[in-house]
Amino acid sequence: MNLFDILYKAAFALGGLSLLVFLSGHAGFLSTGAVLFLSATAFVAFVFFARKNLKDAFTIERERFSKQEILLFLLAVLFMVSVIPLSLTPPIARDELIQHLAAGKLYIERGAIFEIPSMSFTYLPSGIDSLYLVPMATGNDVIPKLIHLLF
16 A cells, blocks of 8 residues: 555545636635535545555555654654644634635625635635635534644
8 A cells, every 4th residue: 555645646636626616616606515516526536546545555464663653653643633622623813714714705605706805815715725615615614724734
């Protein structure tokens, strides 16, 4: 199993989903149903292209890891476990409330990505902001923090 192949294909699927949400927003098709359909399409594409890697991931033989690799893995798990509860809190930072979530909420309410003259950063939303629109379309404002943590 090559873990990097799975991560590469997952990143490719997330990038494709971001692009599809961005394009559908500019076309004026930004609705909850459209965003959920695009998310399902990206997930099916990931499973289709990574099926061999995913199958190999569950049939791999145990390898012997060095003490340094085990220590690094345990430190990474400790870091994730300590940061995830902080990411599950409601958004309170000015950056996330004003830049990332407010513009996304306006896009979803109108059903399209549009110009907001008072917010210069909305002229070209970034790819991560397009990914934030996926959970925001269903009314969730905490999952964008987990997406941010993922990156």
